[in-house]
Amino acid sequence: MSVTGKPAPLGALIRFAADEAGAVTVDWVVLTGGLVGLGLAATAVVSSGVESQSHEIAGLAGQSITDLHRWGVNRLANGSFEDIDGMLEAGWGFYHADGTLNGWENLDDPRAEVTWSGYHGVTATDGDYMLDLDASPGNISFGQVVSDAVDGQTYTVSFDAADPRNDNGVDVYWGGELVGSVNPEGATMQNYNFEIEGGAGDGSNLLMISGTGPEDNIGAYVDSVSVGN
Ligand SMILES: [Ca+2]
Ligand SMILES: [Ca+2]
Ligand SMILES: [Ca+2]
Incomplete structure (x- = not known):
């Protein structure tokens, strides 16, 4: 540079x-x-x-x-799950043959399933797709390192989630520590957000999102995941 x-x-x-x-x-x-x-x-x-x-x-x-910020920048790649490049199409949506998800690290072995907006009555809040946190083999955990996070600086992680089956939840980890545990109810997406601090926890700046609840192939659906400011 x-x-x-x-x-x-x-x-x-x-x-x-x-x-x-x-x-x-x-x-x-x-x-x-x-x-x-x-x-x-x-x-x-x-x-x-x-x-x-x-x-x-x-x-x-x-x-x-007024502060040490960059405005309007989502520090995550593919936070809306609209990047389906290379994925295989199924009736309900898309998946990679190796279970990965573009832009995200697969931190658990089950495959990621990106579903069409409207699946199980849930409408994606951005674009055409959202992520099912309980894919075919069970609950999944997906993460992404926020590589440009500055130690000590506060950021906001935000996402939308819905749970048409009413028995699933979403856990959010930052630097290996649980920072949020939400229980969306119903098919309408709701927004959740948490403040996180650069370098907190184990210092890895790893954001991880995990599905919870019975492993029955229908999980919470998430969309519009971002880490901003
Ligand atoms: Ca989306
Ligand atoms: Ca729930
Ligand atoms: Ca489930």
């Missing part, structure tokens, strides 16, 4: 950091309050070849900076 440009205005300090994996990450640390407009974005040119960064920079235009 190379950074060129004039000093930022108004005493704003911009820090560029690379994460442990070597992938280029841009963290904006602005020590002065105030409005950041297109002028700020124009003061730094980031040559990284990463398209999302230019989106993030553009997204800063006009936003009020």
Whole structure:
């Protein structure tokens, strides 16, 4: 990554950091309050070849900076389960032959099943698909490392869940610690969110979502999983 440009205005300090994996990450640390407009974005040119960064920079235009945040960025990949690339189609939805789920780590052995919106009367809250947490072999646990989480910084994990069978639940782990246990009821998706802290628990910054309840091939359905701000 190379950074060129004039000093930022108004005493704003911009820090560029690379994460442990070597992938280029841009963290904006602005020590002065105030409005950041297109002028700020124009003061730094980031040559990284990463398209999302230019989106993030553009997204800063006009936003009020009050803390160490990046706005509107979901730090998870495929949090809405819309990426079905390479999956096999079944009547109820899609699955990978090896049980994986794009963007997520399969932390348990059962296969992931991405279902069509409308399955068992549940409507996905974003796009066409959602995840069944009780796939054919049983309850599943899926996780994703938030690789750019900053130690000590607070983030919000948010997801929508429904349970048409009324006997399933969803457990949320962060850094190996249980941070939330929810019991959705009925076929209407409801939103749940929890605050998590970068580096908490075992420091792995691993978000894990686990289905609970009887293993009967119908679980809680989740959609719109995000870790933001
Ligand atoms: Ca979705
Ligand atoms: Ca339930
Ligand atoms: Ca179940």
